[in-house]
Amino acid sequence: MDRIPFGPTYTEMLNPETIPPDIRQKALEVKETDELNPLNLFNITWKDEHNSVRKIVLPKELTRTRANIIVLLGKDFPSGSHKVGPAYATLIEGCVDGNILPGEHTILGPSTGNFGIGVAYICRLMGYEAVIIMPDNMSKERYDRIRRYGARLDLTPGTESDVILTLKRTYELKKDPKNRALAQFELMPNYRFHRYVTGNSAIEAVKGIGNGRIACFVSAPGSAGTLAAGDEIKKAFPEAKVVALEPYECSTLATGGRGQHRIEGIGDKMCTLIHNVLNTDFVALIHDEDAVRGLKIIQDGAEALAELGVPPEKTAALKGLFGVSGICNILGAIKMAHYLRLGPGDNVVTVATDGFDRYPSVLKDLERRCLEIETFVLKRWARDIFFNISEEHIYDFRDPEVKELLFRQKEKDWLPFGYTKDYLDSMRNPEFWEEEYAKVKYYDQKIKELREL
Ligand SMILES: Cc1ncc(COP(=O)(O)O)c(C=O)c1O
DSSP, rough: OOOOOOOOOHHHHOOOGGSSSSHHHHHHHHHHHHHTTTGEEEEGGGGGGOOOOEEOOOOOHHHHOOSSSEEEOTSSGGEEEEEEEEHHHHHHHHHHHTTOTTTTTTTEOOOSSHHHHHHHHHHHTTTEEEEEEEEEEEEHHHHHHHHTTEEEEEEESSSSGGGHHHHHHHHHHHHHEEEEEEETTTTTTHHHHIIIIIIIHHHHTTTTTSSSSEEEEEEEEEESTTHHHHHHHHHHHOEEEEEEEEGGGGGGHHOOOOOOOOOTTTTOSSSSOOOGGOOOOOOEEOOHHHHHHHHHHHHHOOOHHHTEEEEEEHTTTTTTOOOOOHHHHHHHHHHHHHHOOOOOOOOOEEEEBBOOOGGGGHHHHHHHHHSSHHHHHHHHIIIIIITTTOOOOOOESSHHHHHHHHHHHHHHHHHGGGGOHHHHHTTTSSSHHHHHHHHHHHHHHHHHHHHHH
């Protein structure tokens, strides 16, 4: 077997201070200066150069809830979103298992954007050809980045909610033995990365805030990888509630809904294979237009927010940190803080997968669609969207009978792709997830061994 390109272990991604110091130092240097340097693999982490989790605690003047809303920030991962983590984990596990060989295999990345960008980027760093399969109607910024990283695009018709078409196309392309798919909806490295790296980073992020525990973890699933952090959070804080968010317009988990929507990266019309529904307590719905308008308010609404009592320096600190799904997560976090009646000691954690850099076109489109966006309009929106979030459209999935709906959705989605009922049933046992999670140690060991060859 050819030499496997080097990269970090799961432990090093969680605790970058354990990376050999010379490599860590060089990785930090190239982060700002040389985006395509393979050493950037060692920058796949939630932590900054001081080994602190990149996060922001939202101003209460904006959230109008007594609980602390803490957002983990994904935009400073290499390639601009945390999805590069699962992309790397899936590729390196494939290398370790001997399923993916350099020079021999082309990598397929089915995605609605950020995972595809992550795959294109990782493949560039690790020397693989990549084909990104995604819908043809996503934000322009996404395609530009993928091309910049040198991957080919294979576009399927539609938008976010037509992701199943990308899976079908991948299924076809996989018949060529040269191709290997990094199937984020199906493969467990995505689960392992987020449970281990994101989950433990979230647990660290709340240290010193409120009661230092997590009362609620909120994430809008695309692949549901990020939601796996909830499994680890529940281990540390058994009282924690894990909440999956969906666009109101495409509420597949909550009600079987399957509409088009504007929140790129989430609401993919399925219960993904890697989604551990045992730990999903609630599903809550957010209107897609609220997420888009909320982003407009954060980006351009400093004056409106100041008139509503949010200090300008606090608004300025938020600018650029979120994309549309990040705002959706924030709205969901505030909604749940109200619904769960959380107080000043309580922490709600969520994530911003990426930053604003890939959404200017989305705000341009909003401006085109709206008659006027003056300060008085932004003030009205801010009141409606942030201050007066309703407790409507929250579905309680804790009851085993209700949970059954999620298992059935998963069967509907995955039996057609060749997974057996027995395999899907094995996911009803918590042991299934523990065993998958335990493989982190095995892969860490293997990555280290292969790195030294
Ligand atoms: C912008 C954005 N938000 C949210 C998500 C959902 O994250 P996950 O796939 O971990 O559920 C994605 C996934 O691609 C994304 O690109």
